[in-house]
Amino acid sequence: MTSIKNSKAYIFISLLILFTLSTQAADKKDELTQLRSKIEQQNSSLKQRTARLNALAKQSKNVDSSLNKISSQQRKTQQQLTKTQKRMKLLKQQAIKLGENKTQQQNALAAQIETAYMAGDNDYLKLLLNQDEARDIERNQNYYQHLYQARIKAISDLKKTIKAIDKNNQDQKTTQQRLIKSKAAQKKLTAQLAKQKQQQKNENNKIRRSIRSEKQTLAALKSSENKLKQQITKIKQQQAINKTKAGLQAKKGKLPWPIKGKVLHSYNSKRFSNVRWQGLVISAKEGSKVRAIAAGKVVFADWLRGFGMVVIVDHGKSFLSLYGHNQTLLRNSGEYIKAGETISLAGRSGGQTQSSLYFEIRQKGKPVNPRRWLKR
Secondary structure, three states: OOOHHHHHHHHHHHHHHHHHHHHHHHHHHHHHHHHHHHHHHHHHHHHHHHHHHHHHHHHHHHHHHHHHHHHHHHHHHHHHHHHHHHHHHHHHHHHHHHHHHHHHHHHHHHHHHHHHHHHHOOOHHHHHHOOHHHHHHHHHHHHHHHHHHHHHHHHHHHHHHHHHHHHHHHHHHHHHHHHHHHHHHHHHHHHHHHHHHHHHHHHHHHHHHHHHOOHHHHHHHHHHHHHHHHHHHHHHHHHHHHHOOOOOHOOOOOOOOOOOOOEEEOOOEEEEEEEOOOOOEEEEOOOOOEEEEOEEEEEEEEEEOOOOEEEEEEEEEEEEOOOOOOEOOOOOOOOOEOOOOEHHHHHOOOOOOOOOEEEEEEOOOEEEOHHHOOOO
């Protein structure tokens, strides 16, 4: 009897254990399902966030590139306008000089005509009929011949001057029309530039609001840094082929600043969370000239995510200088430049809300403290 009871108890306990294990397995399965669901949600959220950042970067690139194009056109139009204005000034000066020449020539011709009139129409005939000595006749004949030639030259010079005045007037008219056209084009471009700047400002504010959270900001910064690293890698491969330039080693502590302005962020200062600045951010008025710190070759001149319109110069010996957040790029990739040459105009491209210049110096692809290389 006792054996039967023990047997029933054993069966009951076994069933209870099986039930418990079954329940725990079901709970684990539910936990696993929930965990997978959370992972899928996070992945989906990450994909959406990445897609949003990519879309914002694309919008930023389009706006920055458009602003760069319009600004370049405006600069060229201004140069043409200045050239035309100088041409107009020169033509007016020539017109005054030609007018003075015309007056002088007219007065000289009038004096010759008056002299001929006073001498009389038959003066030359009297000379031929005169019975004076042949020597006097020859001398007087030469005199009248000289007067005749001088009168012909005066008439010819006056005709040339009148023709030059007519040409000058036509040139002034053509130049004036060109001037009016250039001014109209400049006015239109100025309006477009102002509109584009406002659009850029709005887009940059939108970007800042969109990546306000810590995770998104870190993601955006890492993405920008990766893009720059990829570009630097390409440039290092080019440098391996061309090692003819002098580098910067001998100029340490002597290089000029690329632009005058207050340093907003220093090298290695905290940028966000555990992210630090790898260069200098220098405040600059929008449109200020950015100058190359040393001679070299432009190896990149385009838009780069997070940095906007960028110029990278290869100085040789594995040295690079980088200039970011520009409004306008003035040099193209492949061009050789001299120290101090203007290579761009400062701005706020790359999602910046304040106009500035981002400046880096890299040695063997790695950023170094620019202050150690620039003049104190």
